[in-house]
Amino acid sequence: MKLKDIAIDNIKRRKSKMVFIILGMVIGIATIVTIVKATQAATADIERKLDEYGANIMVLPKSNTLSMSYGGISIPGAQYDIQEIQQTELSRIWTIENRENLSMVSPKVLGSADIDGTRILVVGTDLATEIKLKKWWNFTENSNIELTRKELPSPIDPNRTITETTIKDLQDRDVILGHNVAEKLKKKVGDHLNLVKGNTMYEVGVRGILNETGSQDDSIIFMSLPIAQTLLSKEGKITLVEVAALCAGCPVEEMARQINTAIPNGKATPIKQVVAQKMETIQHISNFGLGLGIIILAIGSLIVFTTMMASVNDRVREIGIFRAIGFRRSHIMKIIFLEAFILSIAAGVIGLVIGLGVSIIVGNTLGEFNMQLLADPVLALTAILTAIIVSIGATIYPAFKASKIDPADALRHI
Amino acid sequence: MIRFNNVSRYYSVGEETVKALDGVTFKIDKGDFISISGPSGSGKSTLLSILGILNTPSRGEVIIDDINVYELPPEERADFRSDYIGFIFQAFQLIPYLTALENVMLPLAISPITRKAQEKMAKDVLKQVGLATKFNKLPNQLSGGEIQRVAIARAIVNEPDILLADELTGNLDSKNAEEVMKLIVHLNELGKTIVMVTHEENIAGYARRNLQLFDGRLTNGSTKLQGVLK
Structure with missing residues (x-):
């Protein structure tokens, strides 16, 4: 038995709470992935049209x-x-x-x-x-x-x-x-x-x-x-x-x-300037979507925080026992962080898959972009890292609080 | 060897200061078997938690094997506790979602010992306490006596020198209590130093010496018991 086994056992034991944590994170990650993918596709579409068009500069009489x-x-x-x-x-x-x-x-x-x-x-x-x-x-x-x-x-x-x-x-x-x-x-x-x-x-x-x-x-x-x-x-x-x-x-x-x-006598205009407005609109939509994703992630992190706090409060006795049998404060923090880490990986992966799926559906139905499920390691890594950072960030205080549980106090309530 | 030198523990309750322990001094030799008794609120559990390095005294010093344990940094105290001390609680305090085997393996989770070796050590001690057939049972599938034996197995799995027991037969019927006490006596015979808090005279009778506490003070110093091992 290792600390990670204790963390995994805890996750299995509190399935509904953990699903709640994952769900909050998944929605945020999926929103961000969808927006990023849709923006990438829209931008690529414009660039492709621009490339197809060939001429990058139009010279007109002044x-x-x-x-x-x-x-x-x-x-x-x-x-x-x-x-x-x-x-x-x-x-x-x-x-x-x-x-x-x-x-x-x-x-x-x-x-x-x-x-x-x-x-x-x-x-x-x-x-x-x-x-x-x-x-x-x-x-x-x-x-x-x-x-x-x-x-x-x-x-x-x-x-x-x-x-x-x-x-x-x-x-x-x-x-x-x-x-x-x-x-x-x-x-x-x-x-x-x-x-x-x-x-x-x-x-x-x-x-x-x-x-x-x-x-x-x-x-x-x-x-x-x-x-x-x-x-x-x-x-x-x-x-x-x-x-x-x-x-x-x-x-x-x-x-x-x-x-x-x-x-x-001529006035040369880069075609890019002509499409700049299109790009700007896409950028506005993208910024709005990213903002929305960040808000959802913030709510997700709040869910992680409250659920982890509740979990720590539920486990005062258990943590007291761990401390009594020789666990260091750092071991307790490690268990709590491991739980958050495992959940965030799951949330990151699920959010990524859902986000990619939604972006393809949205891109191919609402937009005219040719959305394809292409391997995008940077996006995948960013989605999972974001989930990890948000989860771990939201777990710092609960983990700290857990580590500060006084075993004598905890065992007095036994 | 364990030495308590003028140890006091005060708690503030509102504006009042409660003296849970008041200038307690005693010595326990290696391999001794001590019972601590006294009425409720006399300071028995406080003494045990201070001895278990879980409760910093307000005054005095606790020396175990020439180490003033409360002068150690907090993380080293945890290591010391892990290496030297095994706890057995009245309410058993097993982790309900772990099997008997996993509960016993728990103190080894922070050691570098491999999972396979941990499992072997845990199985050996479970066999030693007579639970060879209960490895995969959850606590709620075990009887009170079996649960307490799992708790004892957990306390001894990493081979600590000192075993601290808080009313370890408090929740057991007389037959199970006797079985558990025989196990404790056996562990003492194997060289473990045992400090046991109890308010039951017949249980205190298993110990070699008894410390009587009243209002946070030792009333009899260190009394040689007349009790006979049953």
Whole structure:
């Protein structure tokens, strides 16, 4: 028989009280785990979307004031058809101090054009670059785009990957149709479109049709930059520039500042700033949830404290006997702490499992996050350590009180 | 050897001071068998608890084997108690949720002895007190006499030199009381020093000497008893 056996016997003997202690702790731990997991998933989801979106910086003409949406993310202060960046200025982007972090620069011209009697949003850009940027694009089966994508380790951040995209034989006269555009114009791959500009007609070929993306890309016709500039009478002008940086953690704010200096007419905005509000909302919810979890844990620790105090008061006689047969004060404290320790481990593990379960259910039903039960040793360790610290903390006074029980007094009551 | 030198223990009750023990001096030789008797409130249990290093005297000194035990730091007193003293209480004081075997193993829980060795030691003493078939019985499954024998086994399992017994037959019928006292006498014959508090004359008769207490004072010093071992 060892002290731990005495502690375990006590736990077994006071099952209902111990279940009460565990329950208080479990609710607190489960709440915190749920909130942490949900926040992690929401943050990862936004980061994933940001990564998928590719461009980390959007460069817009400085004077634009109206808002527009791109990639499902609102970019304040943009209005096309009003003012453009000069194409000749763009080469300066490659001169910024952090140019080694630049992955792609994709200038675009935007405007609406009458195509086969329908007003359609035209985006003129380098199609190969655009396909590289839009990693989530998929083309219909018969699309004539030989596209290979390979995941390679990022040269800057070894924990991340970059996608290397190879496209074969794209021509200046090739266009890519959004899903809705193809349906509206009743065009398929290989068909031709006649683009009319005044008395001049340009014939372009449909090289690819996008599978439905659910974004504004479905309603856009993508074509080469020079053709679009001519069609929209914007020769040498750029509506916006998407800049892809090579890493998620690179200094995009600093890069945006450098681009602003390099292109005085443009206003470079890190996409991160655009999603900052989303992140802030998540952070607020997370803080609220963590606060709630801490309050529940505080209540849990109070339950531990009162139950342990009651347990010590119930066991005055028993502790008196222990002391009479030679147990030190430290032995008594050790028994009480061992009980709290065992219970807290149980509470930590149960709270962790419940928290993970709830986070998956909540994440997959209420949210749109892809919650998965992934091994997270840091979270597991933190949950169990939190339970241990709270339980042991709440048991300090009861254990101290137990150790101070005077055996002579205790045995006098025998 | 145990020496009580002018030991007093005072308690404050409201504004009054009660002298539970008042200047008690005596000596007990190694291997002696002493009974302490006296009316209720005479200080018998206080004397026993002071001797058991559980109750610090207000005055005087208690010396066991040349060690002034109340000068030891508190944790060392606990160690000394564990090494030198075994307690047998009137109300048995077994832990109700532990079996007879586990109750006897309890004093060994703080020792570095392995669980297997503990079990062997506990079984040996339980056999010694005649409970070879009751290892796994809970206290509520045992008779009064058996419970007291488990308590005796627990008191001697770590082989202390001194056994302190407080009214150890108080809750037993005469037959069980006799059985228990025979066991105590046997332990004394094996060399244990025994100090026993009792108010029963026939039980006191088992001891070699009797200390009579009245109002916290020794009234007869150390009387050689005429009682015969039964």
